[in-house]
Amino acid sequence: MMKTNGNVKIDETSVQESAEEKPDQLNPDLENEYCEVKVENLNFFYGSVQALFNVTVKVHEKGVAALIGPSGCGKSTFLRVLNRMNDLIPGTRLEGKVSIHGENIYVSNTDVVNLRKKVGMVFQHPNPFPKSIFDNVAYGPRIDGLKDKAVLSEIVETSLKGAALWDEVKDRLNEPALALSGGQQQRLCIARALAVKPRILLMDEPTSAIDPIATQRIEDLVRNLCNDYTIIIVTHNMQQAARISDYTGFFLQGEMIEWGSTSSIFTNPQDNRTEDYITGRFG
Amino acid sequence: MKTAVLKKGFLIEKKKSEWRSHELIGFWALRLTLFLVLFILGVIVFDIVSKGAEVINWEFLTQPPRLGMTEGGIFPAIVGTFYVTLITIAFAVPLGVGAAIYLNEYAVQGKFTRLVRMSVRNLAGVPSIVFGLFGMAVFVKLFNFGPSLIAAGFTLGLLTLPVTVTASEEALRTVPRAYREGSFALGATRWQVVRTVVLPRAIPGILTGTILGLARAAGETAPILATGAAFFLPHLPDSVRSQFMALPYHLFIMSTQHHAISQVRPIAYGTALVLLILVCLLNLSAVLLRKRYRNRVAKGL
Numbered sequence: 232m233m234k235t236n237g238n239v240k241i242d243e244t245s246v247q248e249s250a251e252e253k254p255d256q257l258n259p260d261l262e263n264e265y266c267e268v269k270v271e272n273l274n275f276f277y278g279s280v281q282a283l284f285n286v287t288v289k290v291h292e293k294g295v296a297a298l299i300g301p302s303g304c305g306k307s308t309f310l311r312v313l314n315r316m317n318d319l320i321p322g323t324r325l326e327g328k329v330s331i332h333g334e335n336i337y338v339s340n341t342d343v344v345n346l347r348k349k350v351g352m353v354f355q356h357p358n359p360f361p362k363s364i365f366d367n368v369a370y371g372p373r374i375d376g377l378k379d380k381a382v383l384s385e386i387v388e389t390s391l392k393g394a395a396l397w398d399e400v401k402d403r404l405n406e407p408a409l410a411l412s413g414g415q416q417q418r419l420c421i422a423r424a425l426a427v428k429p430r431i432l433l434m435d436e437p438t439s440a441i442d443p444i445a446t447q448r449i450e451d452l453v454r455n456l457c458n459d460y461t462i463i464i465v466t467h468n469m470q471q472a473a474r475i476s477d478y479t480g481f482f483l484q485g486e487m488i489e490w491g492s493t494s495s496i497f498t499n500p501q502d503n504r505t506e507d508y509i510t511g512r513f514g
Numbered sequence: 515m516k517t518a519v520l521k522k523g524f525l526i527e528k529k530k531s532e533w534r535s536h537e538l539i540g541f542w543a544l545r546l547t548l549f550l551v552l553f554i555l556g557v558i559v560f561d562i563v564s565k566g567a568e569v570i571n572w573e574f575l576t577q578p579p580r581l582g583m584t585e586g587g588i589f590p591a592i593v594g595t596f597y598v599t600l601i602t603i604a605f606a607v608p609l610g611v612g613a614a615i616y617l618n619e620y621a622v623q624g625k626f627t628r629l630v631r632m633s634v635r636n637l638a639g640v641p642s643i644v645f646g647l648f649g650m651a652v653f654v655k656l657f658n659f660g661p662s663l664i665a666a667g668f669t670l671g672l673l674t675l676p677v678t679v680t681a682s683e684e685a686l687r688t689v690p691r692a693y694r695e696g697s698f699a700l701g702a703t704r705w706q707v708v709r710t711v712v713l714p715r716a717i718p719g720i721l722t723g724t725i726l727g728l729a730r731a732a733g734e735t736a737p738i739l740a741t742g743a744a745f746f747l748p749h750l751p752d753s754v755r756s757q758f759m760a761l762p763y764h765l766f767i768m769s770t771q772h773h774a775i776s777q778v779r780p781i782a783y784g785t786a787l788v789l790l791i792l793v794c795l796l797n798l799s800a801v802l803l804r805k806r807y808r809n810r811v812a813k814g815l
Binding site: 314316319321344345346347348351352354356358359360361370371373374375420423424427 | 622623690692693694695696697698699700701702703706710711715811
């Protein structure tokens with residue numbers, strides 16, 4: 232069923248983009264496999280500086296995929312390719328193919344606004360808006376045109392429960408979000424992302440700016456959320472990747488050195504560089 | 515000095531006292547310049563207030579001039595300045611804020627935006643009489659508004675545009691990037707980001723900057739001289755096409771153009787005081803607005 236779904240979508244795009252689709256037809260096996268996120272031969276440039284080199288990766292539905300690697304290795308850039316946040320940076324350029332739910336998201340008729348609703352994002356530093364807790368979570372549905380107060384309240388409640396924050400804030404939804412602690416703010420940002428009902432959740436080092444106890448709560452939350460969402464998380468912390476992810480990708484200087492199940496990456500890495508990194512020889 | 519070199523302790527002692535006296539001279543010289551500035555300002559304000567306060571009463575504020583402008587009040591000039599300021603706001607605020615939003619949020623930053631910004635800043639240095647001539651050529655003649663409230667308001671609007679654009683841009687730039695990214699990541703369009711996240715944060719700053727610009731415009735004489743301000747009008751303006759009396763222009767007439775200048779000197783001082791109070795009120799409102807905005811930021815709402 233899944234496969235047919237994928238095929239139908241691809242047929243549609245190949246009608247619109249027949250010229251671009253041709254090379255893929257040479258390799259039908261690769262094309263037919265349905266993936267939540269599929270990145271093929273991705274090269275990414277900031278102006279004349281190349282940040283990603285020939286990255287190819289497939290992420291399947293649900294579960295947690297972790298991206299590890301030293302600072303400046305391109306893992307955040309890669310993450311921001313997936314919801315086209317890099318579009319906001321002038322002078323960036325991309326080669327290759329990035330498909331989400333079987334659709335190339337870098338063709339000219341891509342609805343970026345819609346893409347970002349499907350692919351939510353949580354940032355390194357908690358960035359709640361300077362509005363009330365309620366207004367923060369209701370932000371996404373509201374810009375989508377939802378005005379019904381009852382429906383909004385329900386979405387806010389479900390989202391806050393989904394982010395394990397409801398019990399802490401249910402009595403003060405109208406208080407400013409910036410009055411919350413750092414960890415709570417980060418969970419609020421997760422709730423805010425959930426309120427848009429995404430399929431994929433991108434997390435860019437979501438715990439690097441908060442304390443260890445709050446970090447643990449977020450890790451637990453990520454494990455819970457991955458039953459319903461595909462989560463791709465960038466982390467500096469290898470132990471964190473080992474604890475919470477099902478798949479791990481290792482980035483080094485803009486290349487994806489290795490990609491596989493977390494257990495195999497951490498117990499039996501295929502590449503020497505991966506082994507050196509996870510055993511703490513560098514990075 | 516020789517003994518100072520021989521005796522080490524003495525040397526240090528001497529240097530210290532030298533250093534001290536230099537410091538004292540510098541300190542007092544700078545302090546004196548400040549006192550001087552304050553003193554001059556004080557004399558001006560005292561002069562205007564002491565001479566102007568005598569003539570200011572209810573009649574002065576609510577009556578038109580009488581007997582060849584040697585008696586009566588300045589009511590039409592107050593109303594005229596009020597009207598022309600309203601038109602200035604209506605012209606300069608949407609245009610200036612809109613341009614700033616475009617420059618800061620939409621335009622691709624590069625040579626073109628740099629050129630635009632440079633031009634806007636240079637525009638702020640253009641003498642106001644040049645704006646007056648331009649207003650006369652364009653609004654009065656070319657657009658055929660005639661000498662009128664609207665021509666003068668637009669001219670003053672042009673004069674305040676650089677201030678409005680620059681202040682608005684600065685206010686927009688203080689909105690953290692994280693807010694914009696957070697909003698974009700939730701699927702907001704650029705306009706939604708601007709409307710729901712950026713503007714609410716920037717509006718207080720935009721308003722304060724704009725008010726300061728208006729305060730300057732309200733006191734300008736040269737731009738309205740040739741675009742609509744009238745020497746004397748027996749009635750209030752009844753449409754945007756009417757000519758009008760204005761406080762700064764009235765002051766100019768009363769102090770240089772009147773047939774009995776020494777006789778109407780008190781009226782000139784009264785007008786000056788009213789104008790001064792008006793500008794101070796505008797500046798005060800900008801200060802209060804900024805204060806309220808700071809409190810709101812501190813509360814995180």
